[in-house]
Amino acid sequence: MWILDSSLRKDEVVLWGPGGAIERVRAPSSFLFNLPDLPSHWEMVDGLTETFPVSEVTIQTIYGPLKGFQINAGVSVAEMIAVQTQYSARLFNVDLRRDLRYLAEHRHSPCRGRGIDRFSATVDQDLVxxxxxxxxxxxxxxxxxxxxxxxxxxxxxxxxxxxxxxxxxxxxxxxxxxxxxxxxxxxxxxxxxxxxxxxxxxxxxxxxxxxxxxxxxxxxxxxxxxxxxxxxxxxxxxxxxxxxxxxxxxxxxxxxxxxxxxxxxxxxxxxxxxxPGTLISTYEVYEALTRGIAVPWQKTDADRVKSMGSLRAVDRGGMMFQPEPGVYGRTYQIDFTSLYPAIIVKHNLSPETVEHPELQGFLATVLDPLLSMRIATKEQKRCDPTVTGVDAMLKWMLVTCFGYTGYRNAKFGRVDVHERITGISREVLIETKAIAEQLGFTVLHGIVDCLWVQGEPIRALKLAVEEETGFRTEVETYDWLVFLQQKDGSGAYNRYYGRLDDGSVKVRGIMMRRGDCPRYVAQMQQAVLGVMKKARSVLDLQALTGEAEGVYEQYRSGLAHTKIADLLISRRISTVTYSRRCPEAGAVAGYRRAGVQVAPGMTLQYVVRDAKKGLADPVWEAREMDHAYYISLLEKAWSELLPAIKPEQKIQGILLL
CATH class of the missing domain: 3.30.420.10 (Ribonuclease H-like superfamily/Ribonuclease H)
Structure with missing residues (x-):
């Protein structure tokens, strides 16, 4: 059966297919609990048995089996058990959706026809x-x-x-x-x-x-x-x-x-x-249920007591090599494919393998097919663009699987695993840098799971890195590349752009990539980069200075006549109270005047009418703009592009070819 939707009705799960309901099944609430000191709580167990169906069972956990009970009851009863046992009871499967449990326990899943592999990247149903x-x-x-x-x-x-x-x-x-x-x-x-x-x-x-x-x-x-x-x-x-x-x-x-x-x-x-974090967490829960593994409710293994020596020794994050700001000629970016989940799989990392590495780790086994699926879709999308979206979804799920290993409420997370992953990734990046330098390459920059290098032949480096580290890599080739600088003059870790050898321009961290950049400003950067991408080398860039400046001046002079809609700023606010005048405060006031309830985390759309006075109008009221304010945004966006065409003005004379 092809399941499009699932919903809950009292003790039933209703499964829907294209066109209507296809099945109703009984699925009453139930959960599992273990009492480490059972004799002290027999009266509670007897009382529960008089009111609810209770049976003795063996509870399978990632750490091994436990003797316990299954009870057909809901969250309120679980909360009562936790309080009455002074939180010594271990409770499982308490807060899981009943439709998810039913599907997992019966090996069903949405959006999949009979005989279709769950890890296929193809949608096998035509939907209206x-x-x-x-x-x-x-x-x-x-x-x-x-x-x-x-x-x-x-x-x-x-x-x-x-x-x-x-x-x-x-x-x-x-x-x-x-x-x-x-x-x-x-x-x-x-x-x-x-x-x-x-x-x-x-x-x-x-x-x-x-x-x-x-x-x-x-x-x-x-x-x-x-x-x-x-x-x-x-x-x-x-x-x-x-x-x-x-x-x-x-x-x-x-x-x-x-x-x-x-x-x-x-x-x-x-x-x-x-x-994406909820998706990867739910995927792990689904996998646990299909394997008969109980899902903990209130975790007790997120962290353990450590000595001061072990706290000093633990790894504290990913490795980075700071770049020198400047304009670089032919450069290669060598990326590890889904490095963190690959580390989990290769090194069998999971909460239960921290003390018992001989066990087969739960996290490693459930992430293995997801990682294989990502590797396959990444290769497939080169000739089949229909899987591009699936590849992006897998990328985000696998990116967040690392963060969830250190999240205290993650069902299958533990900070020791999180620290071990970053420790191994640091070793991998340092090893990769050493391999590159041994082969005569110059390392320009490195951040967590990728390096930027200059030298030849790049294929030799790729093969050597994969053979020595055991992890897959991919290579991107730049005809030219610009690393921008921070306010103190040092190189920025995540702000760069360059022309790839296929003629496209890759950008990271500059204004057009920001969610709050007005469309008009982003269009200016895109137009200038459209000129710059014609350059096949750093020297060619210098020849395009005049044309790039002409595009910028065109946008600067045209600001007064642009559509007000192109000047909208979309900004996610973190607070609704401000101690100073600013456009964000003005936007909040404007939304409230219109009767809109504003909450932290909302994205507001507004046009700045007077930046100095903190006046900004919501999208539906915007009629005027602060010309000087938007000119300053254009200038800031232009200053990010200047290093490529006039490196002596913004990069303190550094020009590396």
Whole structure:
């Protein structure tokens, strides 16, 4: 059976395929618990047995079997057991979704037909897809009067009063009965759309049952940044993807979401709203359940007591070699393919192998097929672009699998594994540098899992590194490359750009890559780089100085006449209270004036009207701009490109060929 969605109804799991429900199965809540001091808690066990079905079982964990109990009860009972045993009880499978458990225990997974390998990168089902776009800003409380729908390459536009537009939209959805709805800002629009349908007495057809599961809005920290997830309404039996808010959709597309659902056991509705970290964590949970391994609820093995000597000895992060800022001629970038997960697999790293390396590590075994899949898709996308999205999704899942080994709440994480991975990666990078220098290469820069080198022949270096380290590598060739400098004049680790030998330009860390860069400023950098990429060498770059300057001056002089929409700044705010005047504070004030509830982690869109006074207007109110402020942004973006065409002005005279 091909599963498109799964939903919960009391003690049932409902499985949906394209077109409707295909199966209902009983799946009551249950969990496992172990009592290290069982005689002290017999009265509690007897009391539980009188109220709930309880049976003695052997609990399989990654560390080995435990004697314990299975009880058909929910989270509230688990919490009671934890409190009554003064948190000495070990509880498992408490907070898992019942549909995920059912699918894993029966070896089913979403988005996969009979006989299809779960680790295949191909979607084996034709799904009816509909694209919906409502005109206007979803945060404004205005009537919905204009909507465009695309289905089967046909475009329909509904306009008029709100009741007519919604009736036409829901009527078309009912007639076509699509499996997938692609809807920008759906998670912001949906509450308004459903409320409006209720006011007008219109039966909504977005959910195949008119029922929705709800994900509450929340602000949260991740990797040092504040994020905000808006409230989401997930329809039953149909997939609704917020194409503007979903990170996975923006990075990996529809195919990436469907294959991620297949790997993790989560329905696409939830997969589309997950972070890569949640995806890899859920994938590990799914793998554990298919193997009969219990999933801990409240972890006790995230870290262990260490001596001062061992604390000093542990590795504290990835290795980096700082570059000298400058313009470089032919340069090679040698990258290790998914180095951190490859280290986990090769060195059999897992929480249980820290003290017992002879065991087969759980993390190593579950990441092995995912790593093999990534290696295959990375090779396949060179001739088959349809797997590009799947490859991007796998890249993000494998990137975060390392971070989750050190995350205290990760179901199968332990900081010792995290430290061992970074320690091995440091050794690998140092070894690779030594191999390069022994072969006569000059090492320009290195960061965690890649090196930039000059020398020949690069194939000899690639083969030598792979043979000595045991890890796969890839090579990118630059005709020229620019490492930018930091404020103190030293080389920046992650700000560079250069022309690859296929004629494209690779950029990292410059303004056009920033999420808050106005479109007009990004277009200027893209246009100048479009001129610069014609250069096949550093000397050719100097000959293009005049043409590049002409493009910059064109954008500078054209600023006063550009569309206000091209000057929008999209910035994720970490706070809603400010002690000084600044554009962000002005934008927050503007959103609040419009009745929008602002929360940390939200992305606000605004145009700066007066930077000195901290005045900024939300996207729907923007009419004026601070010309001097936007000129300063253009100048900053231009200054990042100057080192390539006038190196003596910005790189303190350094020019390496």
């Amino acid at each position: 897809t509909m694209e919906i776009a409502i005109k206007g800003d979803p945060l404004q409380k205005r009537a919905i009067t204009d909507c465009t729908v695309i289905c089967d390459h046909q475009r329909s536009r509904f306009s008029g009063d709100e009741q007519t537009v919604l009736a036409d939209l829901f009527g078309l959805i009912e007639a076509v009965d699509p499996d997938l709805l692609l809807f920008p800002n759906a998670d912001i629009w949906m509450e308004r759309v459903i409320a409006a349908a209720g006011r007008h007495g219109i039966r909504q057809t977005i959910s195949r049952t008119e029922r929705f599961a709800t994900l509450d809005s929340r602000s949260y920290w991740s990797y040092g940044r504040m994020y905000h997830r808006p409230k989401a309404m997930l329809p039953e039996g149909r997939v609704l993807i917020d194409t503007a808010q979903s990170f996975i959709y923006k990075e990996a597309g529809l195919e990436g979401i469907l294959i991620a659902a297949r790997l993790t056991g989560l329905p696409p509705n939830r997969t589309a709203r997950c972070t």
